[in-house]
Amino acid sequence: MDLLKKYIEVRNHSEEICKPLQTEDYVVQPIVDVSPPKWHIGHTTWFFETFILKPNMEKYEEFDPQYNYVFNSYYETVGVRVIRTDRGNLSRPTVEDIYKFRRHVDNAMNEFLQKPLTKELEELIELGLNHEQQHQELLATDIKYILGNNPLFPPYKFEVGKSQNNIQTKNNDFLKVKKGIYKIGYEGDDFCFDNELSRHEVLLQDFSIANNLVTNGEFMEFMDAGGYKNFNYWHAEGWDWVKTNNINSPLYWHFINGEWFNYTLQGLQKIALNKPLCHISFYEASAYASWKGMRLPTEFEWEIAAQQFEWGQRWEWTESAYLPYPGFSKAPGAIGEYNGKFMVNQQVLRGASEVTPEGHSRITYRNFFHPHLRWQYTGVRLAQ
Amino acid sequence: MDLLKKYIEVRNHSEEICKPLQTEDYVVQPIVDVSPPKWHIGHTTWFFETFILKPNMEKYEEFDPQYNYVFNSYYETVGVRVIRTDRGNLSRPTVEDIYKFRRHVDNAMNEFLQKPLTKELEELIELGLNHEQQHQELLATDIKYILGNNPLFPPYKFEVGKSQNNIQTKNNDFLKVKKGIYKIGYEGDDFCFDNELSRHEVLLQDFSIANNLVTNGEFMEFMDAGGYKNFNYWHAEGWDWVKTNNINSPLYWHFINGEWFNYTLQGLQKIALNKPLCHISFYEASAYASWKGMRLPTEFEWEIAAQQFEWGQRWEWTESAYLPYPGFSKAPGAIGEYNGKFMVNQQVLRGASEVTPEGHSRITYRNFFHPHLRWQYTGVRLAQ
Amino acid sequence: MDLLKKYIEVRNHSEEICKPLQTEDYVVQPIVDVSPPKWHIGHTTWFFETFILKPNMEKYEEFDPQYNYVFNSYYETVGVRVIRTDRGNLSRPTVEDIYKFRRHVDNAMNEFLQKPLTKELEELIELGLNHEQQHQELLATDIKYILGNNPLFPPYKFEVGKSQNNIQTKNNDFLKVKKGIYKIGYEGDDFCFDNELSRHEVLLQDFSIANNLVTNGEFMEFMDAGGYKNFNYWHAEGWDWVKTNNINSPLYWHFINGEWFNYTLQGLQKIALNKPLCHISFYEASAYASWKGMRLPTEFEWEIAAQQFEWGQRWEWTESAYLPYPGFSKAPGAIGEYNGKFMVNQQVLRGASEVTPEGHSRITYRNFFHPHLRWQYTGVRLAQ
Amino acid sequence: MDLLKKYIEVRNHSEEICKPLQTEDYVVQPIVDVSPPKWHIGHTTWFFETFILKPNMEKYEEFDPQYNYVFNSYYETVGVRVIRTDRGNLSRPTVEDIYKFRRHVDNAMNEFLQKPLTKELEELIELGLNHEQQHQELLATDIKYILGNNPLFPPYKFEVGKSQNNIQTKNNDFLKVKKGIYKIGYEGDDFCFDNELSRHEVLLQDFSIANNLVTNGEFMEFMDAGGYKNFNYWHAEGWDWVKTNNINSPLYWHFINGEWFNYTLQGLQKIALNKPLCHISFYEASAYASWKGMRLPTEFEWEIAAQQFEWGQRWEWTESAYLPYPGFSKAPGAIGEYNGKFMVNQQVLRGASEVTPEGHSRITYRNFFHPHLRWQYTGVRLAQ
Secondary structure, three states: OHHHHHHHHHHHHHHHHHOOOOHHHHOOOOOOOOOOHHHHHHHHHHHHHHHHHHHHOOOOOOOOOOHHHHHOOOOOOOOOOOOHHHHHHOOOOOHHHHHHHHHHHHHHHHHHOOOOOOHHHHHHHHHHHHHHHHHHHHHHHHHHHHHHOOOOOOOOOOOOOOOOOOOOOOOOOEEEEOOEEEEEOOOOOOOOOHHHOOOEEEEEOOEEEEOOOOEHHHHHHHHHOOHHHOHHHOOHHHHHHHHHOOOOOOOOEEEEOOEEEEEEOOEEEEOOOOOEOOOOOHHHHHHHHHHOOOEOOOHHHHHHHHHHOOOOOOEEEEEEEOOOOOOOOOOOOHHHHOOHHHOOOOEEEEEOOOOOOOOOOOOOOOEEEOOOOOOOOEEOOOEO | OHHHHHHHHHHHHHHHHHOOOOHHHHOOOOOOOOOOHHHHHHHHHHHHHHHHHHHHOOOOOOOOOOHHHHHOOOOOOOOOOOOHHHHHHOOOOOHHHHHHHHHHHHHHHHHHOOOOOOHHHHHHHHHHHHHHHHHHHHHHHHHHHHHHOOOOOOOOOOOOOOOOOOOOOOOOOEEEEOOEEEEEOOOOOOOOOHHHOOOEEEEEOOEEEEOOOOEHHHHHHHHHOOHHHOHHHOOHHHHHHHHHOOOOOOOOEEEEOOEEEEEEOOEEEEOOOOOEOOOOOHHHHHHHHHHOOOEOOOHHHHHHHHHHOOOOOOEEEEEEEOOOOOOOOOOOOHHHHOOHHHOOOOEEEEEOOOOOOOOOOOOOOOEEEOOOOOOOOEEOOOEO | OHHHHHHHHHHHHHHHHHOOOOHHHHOOOOOOOOOOHHHHHHHHHHHHHHHHHHHHOOOOOOOOOOHHHHHOOOOOOOOOOOOHHHHHHOOOOOHHHHHHHHHHHHHHHHHHOOOOOOHHHHHHHHHHHHHHHHHHHHHHHHHHHHHHOOOOOOOOOOOOOOOOOOOOOOOOOEEEEOOEEEEEOOOOOOOOOHHHOOOEEEEEOOEEEEOOOOEHHHHHHHHHOOHHHOHHHOOHHHHHHHHHOOOOOOOOEEEEOOEEEEEEOOEEEEOOOOOEOOOOOHHHHHHHHHHOOOEOOOHHHHHHHHHHOOOOOOEEEEEEEOOOOOOOOOOOOHHHHOOHHHOOOOEEEEEOOOOOOOOOOOOOOOEEEOOOOOOOOEEOOOEO | OHHHHHHHHHHHHHHHHHOOOOHHHHOOOOOOOOOOHHHHHHHHHHHHHHHHHHHHOOOOOOOOOOHHHHHOOOOOOOOOOOOHHHHHHOOOOOHHHHHHHHHHHHHHHHHHOOOOOOHHHHHHHHHHHHHHHHHHHHHHHHHHHHHHOOOOOOOOOOOOOOOOOOOOOOOOOEEEEOOEEEEEOOOOOOOOOHHHOOOEEEEEOOEEEEOOOOEHHHHHHHHHOOHHHOHHHOOHHHHHHHHHOOOOOOOOEEEEOOEEEEEEOOEEEEOOOOOEOOOOOHHHHHHHHHHOOOEOOOHHHHHHHHHHOOOOOOEEEEEEEOOOOOOOOOOOOHHHHOOHHHOOOOEEEEEOOOOOOOOOOOOOOOEEEOOOOOOOOEEOOOEO
16 A cells, blocks of 8 residues: 555656646657657556556556557567657657556556555566656656757746755865775665665775865856866867867856856756756766866765765766676566666766655665766766 | 638648647657648748738737747748758647747738738749648648658548549550650749749650559569669669668558558558559659669650640659759749759659649649658659 | 770870879778779779670680679679778788789780770770770879878879860850750760760750850959858758868868968969869859859750860869760660769769870760769859 | 887887788778778887977987877877878878888987986886887787778788687686785886776675686587577667677678688688687677676776686776776876776776787786777686
């Protein structure tokens, strides 16, 4: 019954995120990394139909067998996937059809969750809910991209996630952490992803880490100092990225009549200097740190030090590549494709963001993206 | 007043074509050559606002100054155009907004057309209506592409344009035309495009031309004879196109359980053998003719011979490149960009198709597309 | 015996063109349209081995069966061709090997040509020599590209072809030609390409055409008048080409310390204002004509008027697309692939250039290239 | 004087590697990762001219100021670099010119090294020699690629580096290493790269690691078991790489008449089953390990365990991404660009290969390449 309550809450939250959307906003895919909102709404539903209802609920009737083809993402085990770049070309199923699909699955799940479940099934449903929460954050970032790249700059007018006042108080101290053996990875009985295991010891050297995230104002100093024009601060691939794409500011920033604005969920607004910097790539994060004569923390340093500072406003780029922990082993079957297959060419981000759904952040959580991506709520915390 | 009546009729017809659409169908752009239906609806409206109302109607209030940026197509004179590939990324303005824009402009035009107009203005409005009719054909072909490339193959359920029974009667005779000097190009007082002028004499050699279009069944013989696998029948660029894109049948054809189907506006259907072949590239048209030991007609041969055969079911590829007629001169200003700028790298098609709007076909009409394109209702008529 | 003499002369000339080259210059392929000189030297030899010696000389021993794979160009009938972009990756066979191949084939041809030949064979050898002359012009233009795109700008130091003083005398008159029926295409008993046939009548309207080619100085006026920045003068595809490639001058032009230079076979030199303009695309030729309020001649106008003006310094872009003449039919077999397969998407150039080998120009000669290409010695003659 | 002797030895070795080459082999660049041998010969020379002679030898005369433009690689501090893809387009300077450049610099260095040097200069020369040794390995692998991708498969006929008999003896035991704190990184007074520092402690878990490298025969079992067709063994990006490039065997393998051959420096030869597997990507290494139910070692595990097994035949892919060690700091100026700027998106390889120059391998050496690259002598050692 707790699980049913959680199921309803999580499923409702996805729909709430979409409430301010027009039908048309559900459909488009401006870049390959962004999925159309209607795809998210269908895909998270497909998860429960495919992994819970079809194999486990006797009299369950599949809503439409062709939906597997449309809403599968990367689960190669389950069937042929739609090429990711094609998602934005599909006008059908319509938004209404997809919400019908959602109702159909939710009704069945509602019934299914009345009865006692095996531990294994409970865990799988828990995974499905965490999976949906991940897509809630993606919904928020994808919607921002869809609206923020429209020449009309339509506001979204809705507070996603925590509506905290995320102004940085000026406390630019650095915490010091002593060399030693520390425990890393999830411990406990609640849900965690497979990539947070196994919990293991690491040896850290002495380091210090900033109490605060880098602010917009601080990053502007880097821009004013010609940071985007001096290759010395950049990785070779980062520098190529800057030149190829003519990057000269964070994503969503626009220089209008001598002033910097950025697109926010409330529309175009002047840059707030003391808010934490957002929407930067790993390359920019790293170049900024290099310009300051510092570096980014490793994910292990972050996990240990984070017990002593506030976090949760930005996904913080770390210097760590996304790799398996000692003893990592992927689950058998389709679920096992979840994390391990991405463990190359990506950087770990730690923390959470203002659009991370409540209850979906942990100090051991390992988020990961390619180093050039910026549409997530990414930020920088310095270390040395 | 006649012009007002025509205005209303033409404008209504565009909306009728879109009636069977879901909102989502208006938004997507699966390939760069296809525009989202909502863009067509907005762009044809933008034409009247930009070229008629804003410069000529005193108290006209522009609906939204930003729409110029969104609905301009290739008219470089008028302002910065949206990159064509971006059209499918724009969820706003919504379909509803665009219909409001349409109402706004139609109301103004309705008032404007009550009063006497200069001849120049009348001609410009006539051009606007012919422009909209061109977009009606594109609407029909773009909608077919959007639905026909969706894995659910949703039917459109609506007869666009002429609902004639386009079965070929078996009369495979060839008309003979004698060598001589013939007149080519538009003559008369009604509307024609600038590319149909000036009317001029050409010298044609003896030729003969088929009474009938090539049928699906006849083209299947080419396929069965290995036509797609023998470079001898193909232009070098056509052969590259076949191999690069793994082409082995006309567009919309699918080989399912040992039989050929094609997507039609009524959904997937078995190939009708005696219907005229449709949705082929110039390369395929030319390879078929080569396999038959014949050739395609030139546009001049076509224009002279067409007085003696029935045409209007398919846009018929000709061997003629799209070039200016002697004495061609483009109109000054934005309107002058209409045709001349495309006179390179394209082939002329003559005739009309089952989705050409009524009243929009002429024996002198010169349609033109790049040789690899297939989403128009294109067909083949042999000559020798 | 005349044929033997011609064979020796033509074959020698190819080698003379290459004399100033370093071994390294034979190897590279800076762009896909340019072939490495060693490939030209091998390919023209392969032609005689494949089409003359192997099928017709009884005791001929093939030099190396693998060379067919390397030196075949577009002759799909004969075997698998090397992908064109790969030519510049092949260090073997070496230049020395290829000259050995050349000696081997020349020796055999020398012997073969001592004996009486069928008319058919004579024609095929004639074709092979004309083919080699075409490659001589390509050798000259490809060598210029290879050296002219090297940052050291090494001079070639050798006069290819006619060393005429090609300064334009100031006689900017326009010839007038009257409307009438004219004969077009090759007539005579000497060699011509299949695309020059059949000779046929065309009807021309009144037109006038410039006595002289456009000069560098005249084109600079277009540049100074902002010609590269005003889309009104350009085809839509030409304008895209200008913007995508940041074109602002003819090929090989460099703006250095406030003055225009261009790379010539003698190295970097100041622009000679009264020499005929060279190395421009069809798009530039057409835009220049449009800026002057004129147009390019058709290939038919050119062929008729050229009897009255001097030509031969530049390949002159015409407004005509490359299409078959009435009654054109391609030869059977591999030779038939020669011309017909390219009759789409290319523009006809008429005349000849300063690097056209002597004896390889005719008033009926039809050269053809894609409209964006500039590495040939192309120029402009205005018509109206 | 020792340094002079070492200078001469190292410089000679580069030239010996190139002895079997034809001039043409020096010029080509079949893929972007491979540099033309003449570029390596020039670039390693440019290093000494730029960093040693020009700033430090009073009367030194620069050989040719334009060479900086041609032979600079990625050193953005020193000047504009030639775009890497352009190297294969440059026929000049010729091979002879470059060897003259080499003589010129060697003569000056010979003189320069007679006199006492500061420690700083000695270190810089030492770096230059190690830099040249790195390029010696690249010369060997690039030459193999140039010859091995030529359809004539010319043999190189020369033993590069160690001519050891690298047959694996059957000892497939796994070494066990106990959990503990181990020291990682270079310690000593000889040369090491900045990325091997600082030496620091890491905590390792229990692990075991194979005594032997995976052999060709063992990898064939993976191929026979459908390893290239089962996405379960692959990273998501690896799977895309397999499908996009139709990968079904290691690089240089060819399936001819029912048997597997591979290109070796002696030409095409049958696969030797008990030799260590070579020329595979990280993706293939990782997929193989996954199929065996094991994994690749981390670079730290490797460094500790390697004290107990033989290594040096293959560069061994590790599971570690290329990241800075604690306390890593890059040197000031151009030299500082050496390593740090590549610390993203690459995997560490440990060991050395049969073409690594003698004296250029260390147990702490960190090689790094992108995960899809195969033209180095890469291999696999399993861990669990």
